[in-house]
Amino acid sequence: MEFQLKDGLLLGAASAATQIEGGDDNNNWYDWYRRGYIKDDSDPSAAVDHYERWREDLALMKDMGIQCCRMGLEWSRIEPQDGVFDEKAIAHYREEIQALKEAGIPVLLTLHHFSNPQWLEERGGFVQRDNITYYLRFVRKMVESVGDLVSEYITINEPNVYAYNGYLEGAWPPGRKSFLEMSRVMTNMAAAHIEAYGLIRKTRLQMGYKDTRVGVANHLRAFAPKDPKNPLQRFWAERVEELFQGNLTKAMCTGRAVFPIGKHPSIVPGEFCDFHGVNYYTRSTVSGPADGTAENCPVNDLGWEIYPEGIVEVCRKVYGLLKKPIYITENGTCDNEDRFRAKYIAEHLQAVCESGLPVERYYHWCFCDNWEWAEGLSARFGLVHVDEETRKRTVKRSGEFYKRVIAEKGVSKALYQEFCGGEYPRNGEEQG
């Protein structure tokens, strides 16, 4: 293996507020923790203490040569009660974003990443159409507050995962198991995105800025039939893809509502993204109307198939919807001992660089080990290790590798040999 980074591709790191910051217990995820639903019982109001240690994390980013950063805001911290904004919290984010900017690390800002203020959750979150106005009020407030520092925004992170896990599977807050509610949440989030897309651009224009870029971070999986020769399985692979992600992505970027996305006055044909945000991790192998994993394939420590070609498959698909630049807004893997993360990065980056697609950003997920939603602190995705007790940061071997890839603008044979010898685990049996 040997390749050069594509011209114009920036290498960055991504994170989300709830997963790293700590210091806030006013959201739906803290409530979920309080009710005992986190696998290792780790507390999101502690997370990895980034809210206090952001300067230390920034120093590490600088040292690694990180070229851009995707970060999120904790809505519940900024608006702890309906309509009451905490100016100190906003000043904190301004300071952090400004410092990143001064370090030459521009910010792609996520406005919603799975976490709702508890007061909004109690009013039904995104299952209630009327609640979209609360989201838009928050979006406007934040763009007015940091719009001079940030030109690029993600309206919503992975609305399909939020809707599926929280409203169909019941594994995430609010723990519902209703297809109808999942469909409503997807519809309302598509509408919220379309409205926020216009609002962010308009607000920044009023502030005198014309260079705004807005998109969604879509969670996109590759999908394959278990037996490619079986027409029924091919049929199901396509249907599951559409239901889980394809039709929602279509609605968000082009305003076309196809089941399970319902009608909403804001979902009308148009173009609603300036870039395609792609979060890519894995492939699903299906033989019927359910998710599954191929037999005996390489997997990460959570059992997710490792399939580097998939990153190109999903990018081609969204690029086919609209010819817009592509940002890999997340790509990474759960590798608790940091045995194969470097190899994973090399293979996915190579696929991106050789695809011929206009990929402009690659944000590795995650900058540091983080609080991984229902998995708690037990699943490690970071380039930087965080000690569970002391929260001490240590750059991992894969972090060293990433630093070298950035500095050397690619992966040479020697670099690959030095860092990427780790073998992927394999799953023995079919899951799901």
Ligand code: BGC
């Ligand atoms: C989410 C992240 C999460 C990552 C790894 C994505 O679905 O946006 O918040 O940590 O995957 O599970």
